[in-house]
Amino acid sequence: MKTYPYYLANKSAAPNHDLDVTNKYSGDTAYRVAIADKSAIDKAIAATVKAAPACAAMPPYQRQEILNHCVTRFTERFDDLAMTLCIEAGKPIRDARGEVTRLIDTFRIAAEESVRISGEVMNLEISPRAKGYRGMFKRVPIGPCSFIAPFNFPLNLVAHKVAPAIAVGCPFILKPASRTPIGAIIIGEILAETDMPTGAFSILPCHRDGADLFTTDERLKLLSFTGSPDVGWKLKANAGKKKVILELGGNAACIVDQDADVEDAVQRIVFGAFYQSGQSCIGVQRVLIHDSIYDEVKDQFTKATKELQAGDPRKEDTFIGPMISESEAKRLHSWIEEAGKSGATILCGGQRKGAMLEATLLENVPKDQKVCTQEAFGPVAVLSRFNDFDKALNEVNDSTFGLQAGIFTRDLYKAHRAWDVLDVGGVIIGDVPSWRVDNMPYGGVKDSGLGREGVRFAMEDMTEIRNMVIRTTKN
Numbered sequence: 001m002k003t004y005p006y007y008l009a010n011k012s013a014a015p016n017h018d019l020d021v022t023n024k025y026s027g028d029t030a031y032r033v034a035i036a037d038k039s040a041i042d043k044a045i046a047a048t049v050k051a052a053p054a055c056a057a058m059p060p061y062q063r064q065e066i067l068n069h070c071v072t073r074f075t076e077r078f079d080d081l082a083m084t085l086c087i088e089a090g091k092p093i094r095d096a097r098g099e100v101t102r103l104i105d106t107f108r109i110a111a112e113e114s115v116r117i118s119g120e121v122m123n124l125e126i127s128p129r130a131k132g133y134r135g136m137f138k139r140v141p142i143g144p145c146s147f148i149a150p151f152n153f154p155l156n157l158v159a160h161k162v163a164p165a166i167a168v169g170c171p172f173i174l175k176p177a178s179r180t181p182i183g184a185i186i187i188g189e190i191l192a193e194t195d196m197p198t199g200a201f202s203i204l205p206c207h208r209d210g211a212d213l214f215t216t217d218e219r220l221k222l223l224s225f226t227g228s229p230d231v232g233w234k235l236k237a238n239a240g241k242k243k244v245i246l247e248l249g250g251n252a253a254c255i256v257d258q259d260a261d262v263e264d265a266v267q268r269i270v271f272g273a274f275y276q277s278g279q280s281c282i283g284v285q286r287v288l289i290h291d292s293i294y295d296e297v298k299d300q301f302t303k304a305t306k307e308l309q310a311g312d313p314r315k316e317d318t319f320i321g322p323m324i325s326e327s328e329a330k331r332l333h334s335w336i337e338e339a340g341k342s343g344a345t346i347l348c349g350g351q352r353k354g355a356m357l358e359a360t361l362l363e364n365v366p367k368d369q370k371v372c373t374q375e376a377f378g379p380v381a382v383l384s385r386f387n388d389f390d391k392a393l394n395e396v397n398d399s400t401f402g403l404q405a406g407i408f409t410r411d412l413y414k415a416h417r418a419w420d421v422l423d424v425g426g427v428i429i430g431d432v433p434s435w436r437v438d439n440m441p442y443g444g445v446k447d448s449g450l451g452r453e454g455v456r457f458a459m460e461d462m463t464e465i466r467n468m469v470i471r472t473t474k475n
Contacts, residue, residue, distance in 0.1 A: 001029065001030070001031065001032060002030075002031050002032075003017045003031065003032045003033070003034075004017075004031060004032070004033045004034065004181075004182060004185045005033075005034045005185070006033070006034045006035070006036055006040075006185065006188075006202075006203060006204050006205055007185070007188035007189075007191075007192065007201065007202055007203040007204070008036070008040055008043060008044055008047070008202050008204065009043070009044060009047035009051075009198060009199045009202055010191070010192055010196060010198055010199065010200060010201060010202075011192065012188075012189075012192065013034065013040075014034045015034060015040075016034055016035060017032040017033065017034055018032075018034070018035045019032065019033040019034070019035040019178060019181070019205055020032055021033055021088050021179070021180070021181060021182060022088075022179075023087050023088075023090075024087070024088070024089060024090025024313075024321070024322045024323075024324060024325075024355065025087075025090050025312055025313055025314075025321060025322050025355075027326075027354070027355075030087050030088065031088070031182055033181050033182070033185065033205050034205070035178075035205050035206055035207065036204035036205065036206040036210075037206070037210060038210055038212075038213065040204060040206075041173070041204055041206065041210070041211070041213045041214065042213060042217075044173045044202035044204060045144065045173060045213060045217050045219050045220060046199075046219070047171075047198070047199030047202065048144035048145075048171035048172065048173060048199055048200070048201075048202070048219075048220075049144055049171075049219050050198075050199050051171040051197045051198060051199035051200045052141070052143050052144055052170075052171055054197035054200075055141065055169045055170060055171045055196075055197050055200050056140065056141045056169045057169075058169055058197070060114050060115040060117065061115060062195075063114040063166055063167055063168075063169060064111045064112075064114045064115055064167075065194075066166055066191075066194045066195075066196060067107050067108075067110050067111035067114060067163060067166055067167065068108075068111050069190070069193065069194055070107045070163075070187075070190055070191070070194075071104055071107050071108050071111065073190045073193070074100065074103055074104050074107065074190070075104060077186070077190075078097075078100055078104075080186075081100045081103070081155065081183065081186060082096040082097045082099075082100045083096070083314070084182050084183060084186065085099060085100070085154060085155060085180075085182075085183055086313050086314055087314075088154065088179070088180045088181075088182045088183070089151065089152070089154055089179075089180045089276075089324070090277070090313050090321045090322040090323070090324065090355070091276050091313055091321060092276065092313045092318045092319060092320070092321045093313060093314055093315070093316060093318070094316065094319075095275060095276045096313075099153060099155050099156050100155060102155075102156045102159070102438055103155040103156050103159045105437075105438050106156060106159040106160055106163050106438045106455060107159060107163045109163075109438055109439050109455045109456075110163035110164055110166065110167040110455045110459075111167070113164075113167055113455055113456050113459060114166075114167035114168075117139055117167075117168065117459065117463070118138075118139075119136060119137045119138035119139060119465075120136065120137055121134070121135070121136045122134075122135040122136060122137070123135075124469065132471055132472045132473070133469055133470070133471050133472070134469070134470045134472065135467065135468070135469050135470075136467075136468050136470075137465050137466060137467045137468065138465075138466055138468075139168070139460075139463035139464070139465060139466070140463060140464055140466045141168050141169040141170045141462065141463060141464075142170060142221045142222050142243065142461075142462050142463055142464050143170065143171075143220075143221035143222075144170065144171050144172065144173075144219060144220050144221055145161075145165055145170045145171070145172040145173075145220065145221065145222045145223075145224065145462060146172070146173055146175075146214045146215070146217075146220045146222065146223045146224070146242075147161040147162065147165075147172055147173070147174040147175065147223075147224050147225075148174075148175045148211075148214055148215075148223070148224070148225045148226070148227065148235075149161065149174065149175065149176050149177060149184065149226055150177050150226045150227045151177035151179045151180040151324050152276070152279045152280060152281075152324070152377075153280075154176065154177060154180035154181070154182070154183040154184060155183040155184075155187070156438070157226050157247075158174065158176060158183065158184045158187060159187075159438075160438070160453045160454075160455070160458060161174065161224050161226075161458070162174065162187065162191075162201075163455060164455050164458035164459045164462055165462055166196075167455070167459055168459050168462045168463050170222075170462050171197070171199060171200045171201065172200075172201055172202075173201075173202045173203075173204060173214065173220075174201070174202070174203045174204070175204060175205070175206060175211055175214050176203065176205055178205055178206075178207065178208075179324055179325070180324075181205040184203050184205075185203060185205075187203070188201070188203040212238075215235045215238050215239050216238055216239070216240060218240055218241065218242070220242055221242050221243065222242055222243045222244075222245070222461065222462060223235065223236075223239050223242055223243070223244045223245070224244075224245040224247075224451075224458075224461075225244070225245070225246055225247070226246075226247040226248075227247075227248065228248065228249055228375075229248040229249050229375075229447045229448075229449075232246045232248045232449065233246075233248075233447075236450075243461065244450065244451075245449075245450060245451035245453075245458075245461055246449035246450045246451065247281070247442075247443060247444070247448075247449050247451075247453060248281070248444065248447060248448050248449040249281050249375040249377070249401060249403075249447065249448060250281045250282055250285075250375060250401045250402075250403035250404070250433075250444060250448050251285045251286060251372070251373070251374065251375050251376065251399055251401050252272075252281075252282050252283060252284055252285055252286070252401075252403060252404055252405060252406070252432075252433035252434070253284075253285070253286040253287070253288060253395070253396040253399070253405050253406075253433070254269055254272065254284050254286070254287050254288070254405070254406035254407075254408070254432055254433060255288045255386075255389075255392050255393075255396065255405070255406070255407045255408065255409070255418075256269070256287065256288070256289045256290060256293065256297055256408045257290050257389060257407070257408060257409040257411070257414065258290040258292045258293055259409060259410045259411060260290075260293070260408035260409060260410070261408075262293055262296055262297055262300060263300065264408075265297065265408040266297060266300040266301050266304055267304070268408075268431055268432050269284055269287060269301065269381070269406075269432055270301065270304045270305060270308070271432065271434070272284035272406070272432030272433065272434035272435075273285070273287075273305075273359075273379070273380075273381040273432075274305070274308060274319065274320060274359045274379050274381075275319075275434065276321070277320055277321055277322065277323050277357070277378060277379050278359075278376065278377065278378045278379035278380060279323060279324060279377055279378060280377075280434060281375065281377070281403060281448075282403055282404045282433050282434045282436065283376075283377070283434055284381055284406065284432050284433060284434060285371075285375070285376050285380070285381060285382065286372065286381070286382050286384070286396075287301075287381055287382065287383050287384070288384055288385075288386050288392045288395060288396070289383060289384070289385060289386070290385075290386060290387070291385045291386065291387050294383075294385050297383075298347065298363065298383055301361060301383070302347045302348050302361055305347075305348050305349065305359050305361055306348050308320050308359050310356060310358065310359070311356075320356075320358075320359055320379060321356075322354070322355035322356050323355050323356075323357055323378055323379075324355070325355060326354050326355045328355070328377070328378065329352050329354070329355045329356065329357045329378070330352070332357060332376055332377070332378040332380060333350075333352040333357055335369070335370045335371050335374075335376065335380075336350050336360055336362070336371065336380060337350075338369060338370065339362055339365050339366075339369045339370075339371050339382075340362075342365070342366050342369055343364060343365075343366060344362045344363065344364050344365040344366070344369070344371075344382075345362065345363050345364045346360065346361070346362055347361040347362065347363060347383070348360065348361050349361060349379070349380075357378055357379055357380075358379070359379045359380075360379060360380040360381070361380075361381055361382075361383060362380065362381070362382045362383065363382070363383040363384065365382045365384070367398075373399070373400075375401065389414055389417070390417070390421075393417070393418060393421045393422060396422055396424075397421070397422060397423050399446075400446055400447040401444065401446060401447050401448045402422075402423050402424040402425060402444050402445040402446040402447075402448050403424060403425055403426070403433070403443075403444035403448040403449075404424055404425060404426040404427070404428060404433035404434075404436075404442075404444070405418070405422050405424045405426075405427055405428070405433050406428045406429075406431055406432040406433040406434075406435075407427065407428070407429050407430075408430060408431075409429070409430075410430075415427075415429045423445055423446065424444065424445065424448075425441075425442065425443045425444040425445055425448065425452070426440075426441075426442065438454065438455065439454055439455055439456065440454045441453075441454045441457045442454045442457075443457075
């Protein structure tokens with residue numbers, strides 16, 4: 001069985017191997033990992049403070065070299081990263097390869113953006129009192145950052161925190177998810193090969209009850225958390241003076257209007273609802289279908305869902321793998337059963353064995369059911385009808401979440417209407433809300449969070465504006 005260290009101030013350390021990481025399909029322990037205590041976390045934060053001046057002083061081309069080194073090494077270790085992800089997260093191997101590709105993309109984008117950080121020269125002479133004054137500003141690193149990452153994208157969601165931090169010159173500490181820490185540790189292995197200033201990074205798996213310093217320590221200037229709303233808002237309340245970025249949950253909706261290409265829409269929605277067993281905060285959960293095409297969409301959707309292959313995520317034809325744990329599968333299975341008891345129709349799926357939950361479609365679900373109002377975070381989608389496009393938009397908005405929404409329409413005016421009306425962070429026209437590319441601004445409103453990721457936008461959050469004014473006097 002392979003064992004892994006953690007990384008403290010750029011160096012590997014293995015005072016223990018107390019964290020078991022399981023193969024999510026078999027349930028067997030696959031790896032053992034060193035776990036950090038409060039003392040190690042405190043040392044890591046002190047190291048970032050000490051490293052901050054050297055990180056800020058690194059010229060952009062050196063930051064770019066570090067990020068390009070990572071791109072090269074991730075590419076060389078592509079298969080290793082994909083298989084590790086498949087095992088520790090239970091992610092089907094094809095999805096795992098896709099995530100490694102996105103890891104590489106994110107670091108490549110950061111390398112490009114690292115040499116583009118700029119400011120602006122401003123004309124301050126807007127009134128007589130400002131005559132002879134010139135202004136300019138630049139962006140400077142905010143300082144030591146704290147990152148807490150989730151289990152569902154253990155590579156790419158770590159990348160969206162780490163790569164922008166390197167690009168702008170911020171030292172950081174990272175807490176990967178205890179269920180899926182291996183990908184982050186491999187990123188640490190590769191960062192340790194570079195000439196980053198000592199103390200510039202620490203990657204520390206730890207138990208949640210010992211991780212308070214990631215949130216409360218005033219030496220840290222920014223907290224970026226991706227995870228559940230319940231945890232995220234509590235962290236914000238305890239974060240003190242630091243800036244807080246939250247990427248939280250969703251129960252993403254997709255509208256299929258009467259002019260949609262049904263075959264294309266069904267193909268995309270099946271993917272959006274069930275890729276990586278639905279464990280995505282922008283996975284399709286609610287599907288609103290125009291009444292004129294409802295039966296056609298339902299029949300095709302049900303047929304396509306039944307054809308999805310479930311099983312061992314290491315097999316090439318597997319589309320549905322295990323959920324992250326049996327307890328999570330039980331939780332969502334109970335929601336499906338509750339919906340059924342309330343009058344919902346189960347069109348397909350609905351059965352569970354261990355951590356494996358069948359891809360499930362429901363219709364006629366009362367709007368107050370958990371599968372409609374809360375984040376399912378698993379392989380379930382709820383179908384409903386609409387006749388009025390504006391009312392469908394209102395139904396999408398009738399949620400405490402607001403991450404992304406998908407609209408299948410060919411009507412330009414309806415597309416703009418959706419963009420104007422929907423209270424979400426992103427509106428995807430002609431595709432599912434699950435679509436994301438790694439340079440676009442990504443984030444939500446309401447209970448879905450604060451701030452935006454996407455490399456350039458994260459870099460803005462990790463920097464502060466520093467202004468300079470020059471007064472010119474007559475000799």
